[in-house]
Amino acid sequence: xxxxxxxxxxxxxxxxxxxxxxxxxxxxxxxxxxxxxxxxxxxxxxxxxxxxxxxxxxxxxxxxxxxxxxxxxxxxxxxxxxxxxxxxxxxxxxxxxxxxxxxxxxxxxxxxxxxxxxxxxxxxxxxxxxxxxxxxxxxxxxxxxxxxxxxxxxxxxxxxxxxxxxxxxxxxxxxxxxxxxxxxxxxxxxxxxxxxxxxxxxxxxxxxxxxxxxxxxxxxxxxxxxxxxxxxxxxxxxxxxxxxxxxxxxxxxxxxxxxxxxxxxxxxxxxxxxxxxxxxxxxxxxxxxxxxxxxxxxxxxxxxxxxxxxxxxxxxxxxxxxxxxxxxxxxxxxxxx
Amino acid sequence: xxxxxxxxxxxxxxxxxxxxxxxxxxxxxxxxxxxxxxxxxxxxxxxxxxxxxxxxxxxxxxxxxxxxxxxxxxxxxxxxxxxxxxxxxxxxxxxxxxxxxxxxxxxxxxxxxxxxxxxxxxxxxxxxxxxxxxxxxxxxxxxxxxxxxxxxxxxxxxxxxxxxxxxxxxxxxxxxxxxxxxxxxxxxxxxxxxxxxxxxxxxxxxxxxxxxxxxxxxxxxxxxxxxxxxxxxxxxxxxxxxxxxxxxxxxxxxxxxxxxxxxxxxxxxxxxxxxxxxxxxxxxxxxxxxxxxxxxxxxxxxxxxxxxxxxxxxxxxxxxxxxxxxxxxxxxxxxxxxxxxxxxxxxxxxxxxxxxxxxxxxx
Numbered sequence: 001x002x003x004x005x006x007x008x009x010x011x012x013x014x015x016x017x018x019x020x021x022x023x024x025x026x027x028x029x030x031x032x033x034x035x036x037x038x039x040x041x042x043x044x045x046x047x048x049x050x051x052x053x054x055x056x057x058x059x060x061x062x063x064x065x066x067x068x069x070x071x072x073x074x075x076x077x078x079x080x081x082x083x084x085x086x087x088x089x090x091x092x093x094x095x096x097x098x099x100x101x102x103x104x105x106x107x108x109x110x111x112x113x114x115x116x117x118x119x120x121x122x123x124x125x126x127x128x129x130x131x132x133x134x135x136x137x138x139x140x141x142x143x144x145x146x147x148x149x150x151x152x153x154x155x156x157x158x159x160x161x162x163x164x165x166x167x168x169x170x171x172x173x174x175x176x177x178x179x180x181x182x183x184x185x186x187x188x189x190x191x192x193x194x195x196x197x198x199x200x201x202x203x204x205x206x207x208x209x210x211x212x213x214x215x216x217x218x219x220x221x222x223x224x225x226x227x228x229x230x231x232x233x234x235x236x237x238x239x240x241x242x243x244x245x246x247x248x249x250x251x252x253x254x255x256x257x258x259x260x261x262x263x264x265x266x267x268x269x270x271x272x273x274x275x276x277x278x279x280x281x282x283x284x285x286x287x288x289x290x291x292x293x294x295x296x297x298x299x300x301x302x303x304x305x306x307x308x309x310x311x312x313x314x315x316x317x318x319x320x321x322x323x324x325x326x327x328x329x330x331x332x333x334x335x336x337x
Numbered sequence: 338x339x340x341x342x343x344x345x346x347x348x349x350x351x352x353x354x355x356x357x358x359x360x361x362x363x364x365x366x367x368x369x370x371x372x373x374x375x376x377x378x379x380x381x382x383x384x385x386x387x388x389x390x391x392x393x394x395x396x397x398x399x400x401x402x403x404x405x406x407x408x409x410x411x412x413x414x415x416x417x418x419x420x421x422x423x424x425x426x427x428x429x430x431x432x433x434x435x436x437x438x439x440x441x442x443x444x445x446x447x448x449x450x451x452x453x454x455x456x457x458x459x460x461x462x463x464x465x466x467x468x469x470x471x472x473x474x475x476x477x478x479x480x481x482x483x484x485x486x487x488x489x490x491x492x493x494x495x496x497x498x499x500x501x502x503x504x505x506x507x508x509x510x511x512x513x514x515x516x517x518x519x520x521x522x523x524x525x526x527x528x529x530x531x532x533x534x535x536x537x538x539x540x541x542x543x544x545x546x547x548x549x550x551x552x553x554x555x556x557x558x559x560x561x562x563x564x565x566x567x568x569x570x571x572x573x574x575x576x577x578x579x580x581x582x583x584x585x586x587x588x589x590x591x592x593x594x595x596x597x598x599x600x601x602x603x604x605x606x607x608x609x610x611x612x613x614x615x616x617x618x619x620x621x622x623x624x625x626x627x628x629x630x631x632x633x634x635x636x637x638x639x640x641x642x643x644x645x646x647x648x649x650x651x652x653x654x655x656x657x658x659x660x661x662x663x664x665x666x667x668x669x670x671x672x673x674x675x676x677x678x679x680x681x682x683x684x685x686x687x688x689x690x691x692x693x694x695x696x697x698x699x700x
Contacts, residue, residue, distance in 0.1 A: 028427075046378065054427050080381040082428040085475065120477045148572065150527065157523050182343075184570040188525040191514055196523075222342065224558065224570040232514030263554075299564075300557050303594040310550075 016052050021065060027051035028058055049073050057086065062093040071104070078108060084117045088124060098129050106138060113142050119151045123158060135159040140172065147176055148185045157192060169193045181216050184225040191229065200233050209233055210242055214252075221256035227264055239264070240272040259297040262288050266307060273315045282315050343573055344561040347619050351606035356613065361397050363613030383425040384415065384434040388441050395444060409450050412438045419462075420455030421473070431473045432463060436485040443492050457498045460486050467510075468503030469521075479520040480511050484533035487540045496540070505543050508534050516551035528559060528568040528581040535588045544589065553591030556582050564599030565618060575617045576607045 016022050029051055049072050056066045070087040073080065091101060105122045112118060126132055139156045142149060160169060170193050176186040198205050213230040217223065234242055246268050253261055269285035286308055293304035313319060379386055387408060394400045415423045415438065421430025422438040435456060442448045463471045463486065470482035483504055490496045510522045511534065517526025518534035531552070538544050559566040559582050565574025566582045579600060586592040606619035 050380075057427060077378045077381065079378075080428075081431065081473075082381065082423070085429050085473075088475070116477070120475065124475070148569075150525065154520060154524055157521070161523075182571040184572075185525050188513070188519075188523075192523045228515045228555075228570065235514075299560055299562065299596045299599060300594060301596070303554060303557050306594070 016048050016069075022052065025052060025055050025059075028054040046076050049076055053083065053086075057082075062090055064094065066090055067094060067096065074108065078112050078115050078118060081117050084121050088121070091125075098125055101125050102129070102134065106134075109138075109142065113146065113149055114151060116151065119155050123155060126159070132159050132163040132165065136165060136168075136172075143176070147180060147183050150185070153185050153189065156189075160193075161196070166193060166197050170197075177216070181220045182223050182225055184228075187225040187229045191232065206233065206237075206242070210245060214248055217252060217261075218256060221252070221261065222258045224260055227258075227260035231264060231267060235267075238271045238274070239268040240275075246272075257296075259292060262292050262296055266292075266311075270311060273311070277315050282311060285311050342562065343567075343571055344563050345565065345574060345618050345620060347563055347603065347606045351619050352608045352610050353602065353605050355605060356608055356610060357397055359608075359610070359613035361394065361399050361402075361613075380425050381428060382434070384412070384422065384437040384441070385424065387411075388437040388444075391441060391444055400444070405445055408441065409445065409447060412441060413450055416451055416455070420452065420457070420459030422451070422456070429473065430459065432460070432470065432482050432485040432489075433472065435459065436489045439489045439492050448493060453493055453495075457490065457493065457495045460489060461498050464499050464504065468500060468505070468507035470504070480508055480518060480530055480537070481520065481533045483508050484537045487537055491540045501541055505538070505541055505546070508537050509543075509546055512547075516548050516555050526555065526569060528556070528566070528578050528585065531556065532581040532585045535585045539588045547589060549589040549591060553586060553589055553594055556586050557591070557594035560595055560600065563619075564596065564601075564603035566595075566600065566603075573618065574603065576604055576615055577617065579604055 017027070027048075029047075049069065053069055053073050056069060067087070067090045070083050070090065073083040074087070077083070090096070091098070102122075102125055105118060105125060109118045109122060126135060136156070136159065139152050139159070142152045143156075146152075160166060170190070173186050173190045173193060176183055177190075180186070194200060194205070194209070200206050200209070210230065210233075213226050216226045217230075220226075231239065234245075240246060249261060249265060249268065253265065266285050266288050269281050269288070272281050273285070289304045289308035289311070293301045293308070297304065391400060391403055391408075394403055411426075412422070414426055415428075415434070417423060417430045419430060421432070422435040423430045424434040424437075428434075438451070439448060439456065442450055460470075463473070463482070465471060465478065469478045469480075470486045471478055472482045472485075486499065487496060487501075487504065490498060508518070511518045511520070511524065511530075513519060513524075513526045515526050518530045519525050519527060520530050524530070535544070535547065535552075538547060558570070559568070559578060561567060561574050563574060565576065566578040567574050568578050568581065583592060583595065583600075586595060603619070604615070607615045607617070609616060
């Protein structure tokens, strides 16, 4: 039973039934089907708002009060996609001020930045307005609170691509990497920007990126992202193809070693073996695999043992003619019991 | 700097055995508790919630405890004219809940309860020119929806209803330099998206288009010293990634690249011995609905929980289900009440709750 009206007024807990402008509408209670699957007990305000929301939907009412109610429903549950749908329908039907809607969605996202619906809604409004001018700054603000917010990055990529806002993005990425060199999202964005602008085929650009990576590695050697990125930009041409890189990595191995460095080393040796299969190189690769399996990255022992076997079978004395299939190591098909 | 690693530490007194009965009771009682605010606010994904619950019960051989007839009737009343299915009655149809509905009915071997042709029509209409799929009429594109589309159609035996080649092309265009996949071309590789894409490629017979060694390595790199798995580099482990990562590894035949014993220990340590259910990582609080209350955790994995496998055989004890709600819903409850009080932004949320309860008790 509801607290009496006076008490509600004192505490400020207004319910919709108390509001005169709603007196014509009959709220529609929650209906989970002919026989409710489970018994339900609701919190008062939630029940209130959503019962009225359902009534509006049922009548397909397109009014100001309906619009106001969507905001209340969103406040209670911003993940409810039906409410967002309805709000968009009302935005169009009532020809609402979309600039105001931008301010609204900005506030909502600031409160709840990890929710699909709010970002999708913002995208729709930006599209309707054909105005991305606030986006980069807004997203930067959200990222300043959580630099890895997946939704924020997706939205940023969409805005940049759709409206061709590439110019300052590399600078933005660098700024974020200065703040946290282990921000994988920023490394991904770096790849995104460069591949869509200059590309990596210019040797000067590629070398610039390699040097940038080496610099970051020196600062923070234990960083999965930078090594993934380095491998990613070189793998098409071949890891061992970049002049002087192997030597630099071997230098780093002495003072700033990490499992990632060692993994990169194995990949480099493997790439070298492709064009120049020598026992010496194969031994070097095997040594590193063994080091990883036994000492440096034991949690991934199975992978390093696989890699060692794979190298042996591909480049060792008893190597079969190369096939172009992915690894055929029978052990790969082993299942965990 | 140095060897700083983002990870958690498992305490000595953490649970180390699977408390199956607790989890079964927890699911069976879900929604019937007095204070089930979380049940209420999760209405927008009810269909998926039911699917997860039923799957867990089925895994524990307790499916008969749930009411098949009522659930079937509920699902039927969620199918809209366009053929699509909504999360609950009065909600709009969406691919996510269309999949969950078909999965539930597949569990019960009764997909005919739906108008199957209309479901197929609905899915077909969501495919875009570039092969991608929108989630619903509002046009959000995501590889999650590619997965939902083919998984649903595969269960219905109607995969040929869509342009599979184009769909494959789009998914492959989302493959990144690290071998992983994101939600759209260029998006950061993420374990949840990878699960959707490997599942998609498996269902469409295109696994050979992957670099299984490269992707397998990226996936096994998700395992941290604690044994737990994260969803992308330099993030904390979260028990939901046990599913996304392991299922992906299983699909590409590299599941043994994860240290099984360490992962198992991590998962068991996430259990709540009192209420049943799992927290996202050991040491986090489990709310009445198994939600981790930590405000800083990544809630996206909750939304990714909306993706479900197509009857994958149970991998191992690494598989886990719970009802994870975005933690901001708990905060939102506080805020909604707070909106009718003044200066509440200054009050810490715990104090606010006490304040509100005191008011209600006084009346």
